[in-house]
Amino acid sequence: MNQKRRNGPRAIAALLLFSIMQVSLQVGLAEPTSNTTNVIPVPQQFVARLTTRNNVPITVNGLSAATGASILTGATIETGADQAATINLGPLGSLDVAPNTKLVLTYDDQGNVKVMLLYGCAILTAKKKTNGEIATEQGSAGKTDPAAGGVLNVCFPQGAAAPTITNTPAIAGGGAAGGGGGGLFGLGTAATVAIFAGIGAAALTPLAFQDNPSGANP
Secondary structure, three states: OHHHHHHHHHHHHHHHHHHHHHHHHHHHHHOOOOOOOOOOOOOOOOOEEEEEHHHOOEEEOOEEEOOOOEEOOOEEEEOOOOOOEEEEOHHHEEEEEOOOOEEEEEEOOOOEEEEEEEEEEEEEEEOOOOEEEEEEOOEEEEEOEOOOEEEEEEEEOOOOOOOEEOOOHHHHOOOOOOOOOOEHHHOEHHHHHHHHHHHHHHHHHHHHHHHOOOOOOO
8 A cells, every 4th residue: 555655656747747748849849940951042033124215115015114114024025116125134135126126025044035026126135155046927037156145136027028137237236225316226217218128129029030030121
């Protein structure tokens, strides 16, 4: 009988100690962990920035957009007769958009930039390690070399049979948003008319030969 009395307090103490340990364990599991060594930061994609010539707004995704606006990937960009713009693509390069142009711009953090030129003219300047491309409904019009970078200068006016690709330094260096010369990429109206006249003449040349296969005067 005395043995049972001596063991009673011991059993109660052991049970109480076990209960305290269980409560402490549950509280510890409920506390948020402060260990962030295994947390992998999620990279944030950069956002392209718009600069319009003379701060005249253009149309982006059907809405008016002016200098400083963010251009997200997949945006549809459209300019009117007196509108032009430059899009800063950060580490990838830049895109100059001429007047009377509509295009879709896509880009990503993997160094890919693609311009789907629906109509008009655009200049894509791609930096090194960038896969730059301008395409039309007829397929790819040109790609840059990621090892060296490069410039793609493509015009695809409405009604043209095929896009025109040029490497003319004066056009490539004009800058859509810079200067106030008017016309294509700030070159002036006369230069713009001459460029489009040349494109039109090139497009009509096959038709002239079809009407007069011999090449002789009527």
